Amino acid sequence: MKKDLDRLMEERGLDAAVVGGNVYGNPTMNYLLNGAAVGGGIIVKKRGQTPTFIHHSIEREEAVASGLELVDMSRYNYLSILREKHDRLAANVELYRRIFADLGVKGDVGFYGMADQGSAFVFLGALDQALPDVRVRGEYQEGLFDVARATKDADEVAMIRQAARLTCEVISETIAFLQRQRVEGETLVTADGAPLTIGAVKREIMRLLAERRLEDPQGVIFAIGRDGAIPHSKGRPDAPIRLGQPIVYDLYPRHASGYFFDCTRTFCLGYAPPEVEKIYQDVSGCVDAVIAASQVGVPARTLQQVACQFFEERGHPTVASNPQTEEGYVHSISHGLGLAVHEEPSFADIPSNTTTLQPGHVYTVEPGLYYPDRGYGVRIEDVIWIDEQGTLHNLTDLPRQLVFEMNGRGSR
Amino acid sequence: MKKDLDRLMEERGLDAAVVGGNVYGNPTMNYLLNGAAVGGGIIVKKRGQTPTFIHHSIEREEAVASGLELVDMSRYNYLSILREKHDRLAANVELYRRIFADLGVKGDVGFYGMADQGSAFVFLGALDQALPDVRVRGEYQEGLFDVARATKDADEVAMIRQAARLTCEVISETIAFLQRQRVEGETLVTADGAPLTIGAVKREIMRLLAERRLEDPQGVIFAIGRDGAIPHSKGRPDAPIRLGQPIVYDLYPRHASGYFFDCTRTFCLGYAPPEVEKIYQDVSGCVDAVIAASQVGVPARTLQQVACQFFEERGHPTVASNPQTEEGYVHSISHGLGLAVHEEPSFADIPSNTTTLQPGHVYTVEPGLYYPDRGYGVRIEDVIWIDEQGTLHNLTDLPRQLVFEMNGRGSR
Numbered sequence: 001m002k003k004d005l006d007r008l009m010e011e012r013g014l015d016a017a018v019v020g021g022n023v024y025g026n027p028t029m030n031y032l033l034n035g036a037a038v039g040g041g042i043i044v045k046k047r048g049q050t051p052t053f054i055h056h057s058i059e060r061e062e063a064v065a066s067g068l069e070l071v072d073m074s075r076y077n078y079l080s081i082l083r084e085k086h087d088r089l090a091a092n093v094e095l096y097r098r099i100f101a102d103l104g105v106k107g108d109v110g111f112y113g114m115a116d117q118g119s120a121f122v123f124l125g126a127l128d129q130a131l132p133d134v135r136v137r138g139e140y141q142e143g144l145f146d147v148a149r150a151t152k153d154a155d156e157v158a159m160i161r162q163a164a165r166l167t168c169e170v171i172s173e174t175i176a177f178l179q180r181q182r183v184e185g186e187t188l189v190t191a192d193g194a195p196l197t198i199g200a201v202k203r204e205i206m207r208l209l210a211e212r213r214l215e216d217p218q219g220v221i222f223a224i225g226r227d228g229a230i231p232h233s234k235g236r237p238d239a240p241i242r243l244g245q246p247i248v249y250d251l252y253p254r255h256a257s258g259y260f261f262d263c264t265r266t267f268c269l270g271y272a273p274p275e276v277e278k279i280y281q282d283v284s285g286c287v288d289a290v291i292a293a294s295q296v297g298v299p300a301r302t303l304q305q306v307a308c309q310f311f312e313e314r315g316h317p318t319v320a321s322n323p324q325t326e327e328g329y330v331h332s333i334s335h336g337l338g339l340a341v342h343e344e345p346s347f348a349d350i351p352s353n354t355t356t357l358q359p360g361h362v363y364t365v366e367p368g369l370y371y372p373d374r375g376y377g378v379r380i381e382d383v384i385w386i387d388e389q390g391t392l393h394n395l396t397d398l399p400r401q402l403v404f405e406m407n408g409r410g411s412r
Numbered sequence: 413m414k415k416d417l418d419r420l421m422e423e424r425g426l427d428a429a430v431v432g433g434n435v436y437g438n439p440t441m442n443y444l445l446n447g448a449a450v451g452g453g454i455i456v457k458k459r460g461q462t463p464t465f466i467h468h469s470i471e472r473e474e475a476v477a478s479g480l481e482l483v484d485m486s487r488y489n490y491l492s493i494l495r496e497k498h499d500r501l502a503a504n505v506e507l508y509r510r511i512f513a514d515l516g517v518k519g520d521v522g523f524y525g526m527a528d529q530g531s532a533f534v535f536l537g538a539l540d541q542a543l544p545d546v547r548v549r550g551e552y553q554e555g556l557f558d559v560a561r562a563t564k565d566a567d568e569v570a571m572i573r574q575a576a577r578l579t580c581e582v583i584s585e586t587i588a589f590l591q592r593q594r595v596e597g598e599t600l601v602t603a604d605g606a607p608l609t610i611g612a613v614k615r616e617i618m619r620l621l622a623e624r625r626l627e628d629p630q631g632v633i634f635a636i637g638r639d640g641a642i643p644h645s646k647g648r649p650d651a652p653i654r655l656g657q658p659i660v661y662d663l664y665p666r667h668a669s670g671y672f673f674d675c676t677r678t679f680c681l682g683y684a685p686p687e688v689e690k691i692y693q694d695v696s697g698c699v700d701a702v703i704a705a706s707q708v709g710v711p712a713r714t715l716q717q718v719a720c721q722f723f724e725e726r727g728h729p730t731v732a733s734n735p736q737t738e739e740g741y742v743h744s745i746s747h748g749l750g751l752a753v754h755e756e757p758s759f760a761d762i763p764s765n766t767t768t769l770q771p772g773h774v775y776t777v778e779p780g781l782y783y784p785d786r787g788y789g790v791r792i793e794d795v796i797w798i799d800e801q802g803t804l805h806n807l808t809d810l811p812r813q814l815v816f817e818m819n820g821r822g823s824r
Contacts, residue, residue, distance in 0.1 A: 020529065021529070024437055024630050025436055025437020025438070025526065026437070028528075037631060037646050038644075039630070039644070056644075057736070057738075058642075058643050058644045058742070058743060059644045061642050061645060062644060062645065062646070074735070074736050077735060077736075079735060079760070079761075079762060080735075082760075082762050082764060083762055083763060083764075086763070086764045087552075087553060087764060088552060088553045088764075089552040089553065092552075110530055111529050111530040111533065112528060112529065112530055113528065113529055114437065114526045114527065114528060114529070115526065115527070115528075115529040115532065116440075116524060116525065116526060116527075116550075116555070117432065117433070117523050117524065117525055117526070117527040117532035117535075117536065117550070118522055118523040118524055118532075118536070118549065118550025118551055118555065119550055119551065119552050119555070120527070120529035120530075120532040120533055120550070121523065121532055121533055121536040121537070121548065121550040122550040122551070122552045123529075123552060124529065124530070124533040125533070125537075136533065137530065138528075138529070138530025138531055138532070138533040138534040139530055139531065139534070140499075140500060140501040140504075140531050140534045140535060141499060141500045141501065143528070143530065143531070203622075203623065203625070206622035206623070206625065207619060207622050207623065209622065210615075210618035210619050210621065210622035211615065211618070211619065213615070213618065215627065215628070216627070217436055217437075217627065218436050218451070219449060230470075230472075230473050231470050232450075232451070232468075232470045232471045232474065233473055233474065234449050234474070323486075323489060323491060323492075324469070324486050324489075326469075330470070331470060348491070348494075349491075350491060350494050350495055351495060351498070352494065352495075352498045352499060352500075
């Protein structure tokens with residue numbers, strides 16, 4: 001949580017932390033800016049102090065909403081530095097030198113935020129050379145903000161809950177939209193008699209998202225039949241929707257607040273083949289088993305072991321017995337969720353992963369079973385929040401239901 | 413253009429280029445992946461060869477659409493490397509060592525793509541140390557892909573044109589939506605008699621965007637009156653829409669192809685105050701003057717000089733006479749446009765900017781005049797493409813019109 005930043009900086013021996021770059025695609029900038037609608041800038045946090053936001057002059061009014069100490073970038077007259085130094089690398093080193101001098105930054109300084117990797121390598125190397133009082137530090141794993149962001153405070157949970165409610169609404173409304181369609185034979189058809197395609201359904205999903213100020217930067221998964229058995233297939237736009245074929249619908253939009261939600265439901269329209277029903281029960285049972293195994297202090301990596309064991313006992317191949325399997329259970333059970341759709345805590349089942357479940361964690365539980373050769377896959381995904389008292393809350397307020405009847409306007 | 417990559421690599425003394433990270437917020441990944449709907453991976457391009465895409469196993473079917481040479485990441489069994497090395501830094505260095513050995517990568521290797529800046533600093537430093545045959549290189553300015561991406565080939569222009577057509581449609585439809593509203597006194601009102609707010613207009617804009625598979629990752633500007641005089645104000649959601657007040661409407665969405673468009677129109681509903689009319693003519697005249705000054709071989713920085721001179725001659729303060737001015741013309745004239753909403757070519761008016769206009773450049777022309785104390789701002793933005801023959805094309809097919817009459821359902 002944000003309130004842990006000073007303690008986490010002390011543990012890491014950091015005197016200051018710098019976060020930079022554009023806000024877009026840069027969750028740690030978003031985290032510190034508290035939703036201020038700016039494009040980017042530089043944030044400097046000295047240990048024990050409120051961060052300072054060096055903002056673009058043109059965004060001075062938006063910057064106020066960050067609640068941070070503000071410094072207008074125009075104070076440094078970057079263009080005049082650039083005229084003096086002739087190249088951007090030297091000019092940016094000089095800009096940071098002046099900012100650090102003004103703010104009294106020295107000692108061990110950690111750098112964070114998204115940048116071109118080669119540029120960062122060159123720039124931070126040059127800065128480290130140029131500033132004798134500063135030791136440039138980077139973190140490769142369990143970095144300051146990764147760890148702080150992994151546990152959510154009440155404000156963050158409120159925003160995730162809002163994203164949850166709206167995301168579940170979109171899923172319900174999408175299914176209601178499908179139920180309203182006409183059926184010819186086994187195929188859903190539009191008013192003009194042409195098959196209803198996944199492309200058309202996705203346009204409806206986009207409309208439902210937009211109405212709720214949900215953005216879908218990474219693409220919804222709406223995959224039917226065999227495509228649903230390829231876990232990351234987003235679905236072929238020209239594929240028709242047929243009765244009795246399982247549809248994997250995985251929606252992970254970002255709310256206007258910057259927080260993501262992530263939910264998957266698998267369902268059939270009209271009826272479900274018996275073998276799909278069986279698989280569905282196994283996946284749903286696995287969700288329950290993993291949630292039952294979740295409590296504060298449990299090593300995060302055990303959730304994957306619980307899922308693999310649950311499926312192995314029911315005769316499904318898993319990545320535990322064969323890491324390269326493309327049948328059965330083929331992926332990870334969980335990921336943290338917040339300002340990024342995948343973030344800490346990590347649930348990787350490897351000895352170096354010493355993460356344990358903690359109050360404030362928000363994470364998915366998303367087992368699935370995939371049988372491409374049989375033409376179907378099933379995944380169910382709920383999101384769990386562990387509150388301050390260690391109580392688990394399922395934030396996904398949506399029934400698990402395999403079959404949705406059509407409204408009956410069909411000719412079947 | 414992509415066809416220039418080998419030449420540009422040779423000029424830079426690069427034997428190979430590596431692009432990595434997630435695709436989201438990472439335009440260079442997008443550029444090389446040719447629209448393949450994957451989440452991320454590693455792309456290695458040796459000079460003179462088709463790039464190799466080391467993709468996640470789970471995305472093997474989507475990876476095919478990239479048209480690149482494919483290697484399934486599962487071949488390296490990353491989890492087993494991680495078990496062996498115990499930490500992610502050592503494991504990722506080992507992963508790259510194995511990939512480079514398989515592909516015969518050595519010599520000078522440039523690294524690109526978005527990553528956490530501190531992580532990149534640590535990782536590339538460790539990689540440089542660990543691989544005796546490889547010299548890790550980064551570029552801080554006018555990097556390989558920045559330069560390649562700055563000139564667009566025919567495929568890219570076709571995608572930008574599509575984004576242009578759809579973006580202009582959304583602007584026209586938004587204005588038509590406003591014209592249909594009822595007016596009470598000077599204020600637009602909804603069916604229930606409450607003032608129509610910017611928040612409600614933005615919801616309509618989101619709907620219009622979603623219908624066209626346009627995403628709006630960075631937020632539309634729809635600002636009325638004084639807010640329009642703060643160039644980056646996005647508009648207050650609770651502000652009502654009134655007749656005779658200039659509205660700055662700046663839309664910069666991303667098309668499903670990944671390419672952005674960027675268009676600004678300023679307009680008044682019902683009527684425009686005479687002083688706004690005067691300002692509008694100056695801004696529109698400036699667009700024409702800057703376009704008239706554009707031709708192949710002209711230094712890009714001169715466009716800003718043309719704009720400043722045009723405005724100074726008409727009595728407006730500009731950043732040329734006062735870099736800190738918050739009145740008059742306060743920003744830059746142009747930016748390149750493509751897979752990022754701001755990219756090369758650079759139009760910064762500084763001596764180190766030696767960029768000249770070239771065939772394939774796609775860039776905005778967006779002068780504006782801002783008078784916060786008088787309560788209004790005006791900006792107009794068109795996009796220019798210079799074709800292979802050096803002919804300019806204005807890709808913004810939208811009239812410049814200051815006043816739009818209401819449809820007359822008002823009580824005014």
